[in-house]
Amino acid sequence: MTRVLDHVGIAVRSIQEALPFYQEALGLSTFHDEELSSQKVRVAFLKAGETSLELLEPTSDDGPVGKFLKSRGPGLHHLAFRVEDIRGDMLRLSSQGRAPLETQPRPGARSHQVCFLHPKHAQGVLVELVEGHGR
Numbered sequence: 001m002t003r004v005l006d007h008v009g010i011a012v013r014s015i016q017e018a019l020p021f022y023q024e025a026l027g028l029s030t031f032h033d034e035e036l037s038s039q040k041v042r043v044a045f046l047k048a049g050e051t052s053l054e055l056l057e058p059t060s061d062d063g064p065v066g067k068f069l070k071s072r073g074p075g076l077h078h079l080a081f082r083v084e085d086i087r088g089d090m091l092r093l094s095s096q097g098r099a100p101l102e103t104q105p106r107p108g109a110r111s112h113q114v115c116f117l118h119p120k121h122a123q124g125v126l127v128e129l130v131e132g133h134g135r
């Protein structure tokens with residue numbers, strides 16, 4: 001079972017303030033942006049070689065990213081890995097004592113199905129599983 005890094009999530013206070021660094025200094029281009037009202041976040045994806053960066057801007061202080069920024073400040077939020085069968089992976093992980101934070105996959109950015117794994121299972125790193133077509 002080979003896993004491919006889908007994207008790296010980075011919490012920012014403002015996507016518009018963060019973009020110049022990634023676009024001008026690093027030469028990355030934005031290929032997708034959207035607002036996920038269910039997660040109280042706005043996202044922008046930038047192409048970075050075979051993977052991408054996801055900038056996460058909270059639309060509310062009481063959403064997951066808003067709470068993250070309040071407690072930890074901007075920076076690395078999560079690593080996301082592409083999977084073929086998210087439900088099967090969720091069952092497998094649960095049977096290993098590594099139950100995902102969600103009991104069922106939920107809609108994520110770019111029309112993908114996602115779930116998150118508790119940071120305690122990955123030495124403090126929040127891990128996202130992503131199932132979906134396209135990038």
